[in-house]
Amino acid sequence: MSSALYLVLLFSALWTLSFCGTREFYVVNQDKNWTDAQKYCREKFTDLATVESQEEMNALIAVLNGKTGRFWIGLKLKNENDNNSWIWSDGSNSSYRYWNDKEPNFGRGPMCVELLQGSEYKWNDAGCHNHNKHFVCYKKLPLILINQTKTWREALRYCRENHEDLVSVHTEEIQHWVEKAVYYASTANVWMGLRHTCTLSFWFWVSGVSICYQNWAPGNGTGVEDCSRGERTGAVQSGSKQWVSLPEDQRLNFICTTSEGESKTSVDYNSKDDQRHIRNDSFLILLVSFQSFRTRIRQPLLEQDLHFSQ
Numbered sequence: 252m253s254s255a256l257y258l259v260l261l262f263s264a265l266w267t268l269s270f271c272g273t274r275e276f277y278v279v280n281q282d283k284n285w286t287d288a289q290k291y292c293r294e295k296f297t298d299l300a301t302v303e304s305q306e307e308m309n310a311l312i313a314v315l316n317g318k319t320g321r322f323w324i325g326l327k328l329k330n331e332n333d334n335n336s337w338i339w340s341d342g343s344n345s346s347y348r349y350w351n352d353k354e355p356n357f358g359r360g361p362m363c364v365e366l367l368q369g370s371e372y373k374w375n376d377a378g379c380h381n382h383n384k385h386f387v388c389y390k391k392l393p394l395i396l397i398n399q400t401k402t403w404r405e406a407l408r409y410c411r412e413n414h415e416d417l418v419s420v421h422t423e424e425i426q427h428w429v430e431k432a433v434y435y436a437s438t439a440n441v442w443m444g445l446r447h448t449c450t451l452s453f454w455f456w457v458s459g460v461s462i463c464y465q466n467w468a469p470g471n472g473t474g475v476e477d478c479s480r481g482e483r484t485g486a487v488q489s490g491s492k493q494w495v496s497l498p499e500d501q502r503l504n505f506i507c508t509t510s511e512g513e514s515k516t517s518v519d520y521n522s523k524d525d526q527r528h529i530r531n532d533s534f535l536i537l538l539v540s541f542q543s544f545r546t547r548i549r550q551p552l553l554e555q556d557l558h559f560s561q
């Protein structure tokens with residue numbers, strides 16, 4: 252996809268409509284059979300559309316915006332002899348369905364799923380070889396706003412367990428994504444993966460990338476931090492989009508990166524023996540600063556801390 256088109260999509264209303272999910276839908280107005288549609292989506296986007304909830308289906312209907320015709324999505328019958336063997340093209344095992352009345356009614360040969368504009372985009376099964384249908388692809392988003400309120404540590408753990416990590420805003424481009432994401436926030440500030448060490452007096456991203464881009468609100472982040480209530484952590488203001496320094500126990504929305512972001516080169520130190528020798532923040536930060544020169548690593552001790560404090 253050309254970068255110009257990408258930008259148009261990025262700032263279009265459609266984009267924001269689907270942002271709360273982890274994927275963004277694209278309608279392709281070309282006639283293809285299911286297999287060729289799948290190939291096209293995998294080349295240009297992530298895959299043929301997977302729809303895992305009614306919320307996502309609503310987002311998809313909004314993107315289709317009344318377009319007429321029939322549209323392939325990524326659901327296919329794996330085994331012609333087993334009417335229950337529906338599988339998603341991207342490997343999702345979601346059991347969400349939006350069948351039209353009396354569907355699926357199966358047929359001869361491989362069956363795939365299309366949306367019928369005439370039936371409010373409800374689902375119908377059709378022969379996969381039919382090559383007269385348009386289709387819907389999706390692209391996995393690099394960031395996701397989590398509309399729950401958690402302390403900074405809880406947020407970090409949530410992101411690492413369910414997605415990739417708390418977001419590291421180390422370029423202006425990521426800041427732009429963040430600015431879009433906080434549009435939906437229900438708290439005035441939104442956690443990022445930004446952490447201060449009182450022992451060594453500096454800020455760092457928990458993903459291990461260096462701080463090369465900054466967007467601090469005046470008076471924040473650049474002076475001496477107030478360490479009286481423990482370590483400070485960084486959040487982005489939903490209003491000004493600037494960053495502020497806050498005590499970690501505030502309960503805020505937060506932004507995770509998804510695995511579709513930067514290629515994952517993080518090293519998991521939990522499995523290594525030297526993890527056991529890391530005893531406190533100061534030691535850890537030295538290790539992280541040292542390691543950051545060589546590779547992007549995830550800041551490991553915080554996870555360990557979490558286990559200690561449970």
Ligand SMILES: *[C@@H]1O[C@H](CO)[C@@H](O)[C@H](O)[C@H]1NC(C)=O
Pocket residue numbers: 331332333334356357358
């Ligand atoms: C699948 O469903 C169709 C229609 O309900 C039926 O005719 C066919 O026998 C079923 N096939 C299998 C393998 O159950």
Ligand SMILES: *[C@@H]1O[C@H](CO)[C@@H](O)[C@H](O)[C@H]1NC(C)=O
Pocket residue numbers: 344345346
């Ligand atoms: C999908 O797989 C996950 C784990 O891989 C499992 O926890 C979940 O129950 C599965 N869902 C369905 C609908 O099979």
Ligand SMILES: *[C@@H]1O[C@H](CO)[C@@H](O)[C@H](O)[C@H]1NC(C)=O
Pocket residue numbers: 284285286287379380381382
């Ligand atoms: C889809 O169409 C291509 C040609 O455009 C053809 O080579 C391929 O066999 C078709 N696949 C199916 C499953 O019909």
Ligand SMILES: *[C@@H]1O[C@H](CO)[C@@H](O)[C@H](O)[C@H]1NC(C)=O
Pocket residue numbers: 271398435436437
């Ligand atoms: C976020 O959560 C709040 C409070 O639970 C809710 O009122 C709001 O509608 C949610 N926003 C979105 C976009 O889901």
Ligand SMILES: *[C@@H]1O[C@H](CO)[C@@H](O)[C@H](O)[C@H]1NC(C)=O
Pocket residue numbers: 468469470471495496
């Ligand atoms: C940080 O920025 C916020 C918002 O602009 C401001 O209210 C606060 O006073 C700043 N903190 C300091 C220490 O100046």
Ligand SMILES: *[C@@H]1O[C@H](CO)[C@@H](O)[C@H](O)[C@H]1NC(C)=O
Pocket residue numbers: 530531532533534
């Ligand atoms: C942390 O570890 C360093 C290096 O082992 C040590 O010098 C320092 O006293 C320790 N600090 C605390 C608070 O335990």
